[in-house]
Amino acid sequence: MRRGGDTxxxxxxxxxxxxxxxxxxxxxxxxxxxxxxxxPLPAHEPLPGPCRHASCRCDAPAGLSWCWNRYYAPALARFLTRDIWPGELSDPVSMNPYLVIRAE
Structure with a gap:
């Protein structure tokens, strides 16, 4: 990341x-x-960075994180939108659109 002329x-x-x-x-x-x-826990952040938890991009004003293809609400400890992968019929747990990595 480049900020203020420094890398x-x-x-x-x-x-x-x-x-x-x-x-x-x-x-x-x-x-x-x-x-x-x-x-997020209290932090010393004189130079705000866009990434935090699981390398998701932090949207501080909204209190959300953008995790690749959907929003995550840390305060609720859950995703707000469905995963775009529909799952597999042979693995019913994978069909829950709000789980992460088949609930493992």
């Missing part, structure tokens, strides 16, 4: 959540965390 890099945890934004020198500029459902 910044995302630091991810093992799950792929953005936990920090570092400058080109490697110094951490932003540090933030989320609860297990993606709701």
């Amino acid at each position: 910044h890099f995302y630091r991810l945890d093992a799950r792929g959540d953005v936990v920090a934004l570092a400058g080109s020198s490697g110094a951490v500029v932003n540090a933030h965390t989320s609860d297990p459902w993606g709701a």
Whole structure:
């Protein structure tokens, strides 16, 4: 990400959540965390970054996250829109449009 004439890099945890934004020198500029459902916890963020939980793009004014093809509401801990993949008849659990990764 380029901001203010400097290049910044995302630091991810093992799950792929953005936990920090570092400058080109490697110094951490932003540090933030989320609860297990993606709701943001208090953070030190002088340079706002668009990505957070599971690398979804954060829409702070709306309190939502854009996760590839649908909106996720961290406060509700659920997706607001259906998944575009319809599932498979041979696997009924996969046909629930609001689950993530077949509820695993």
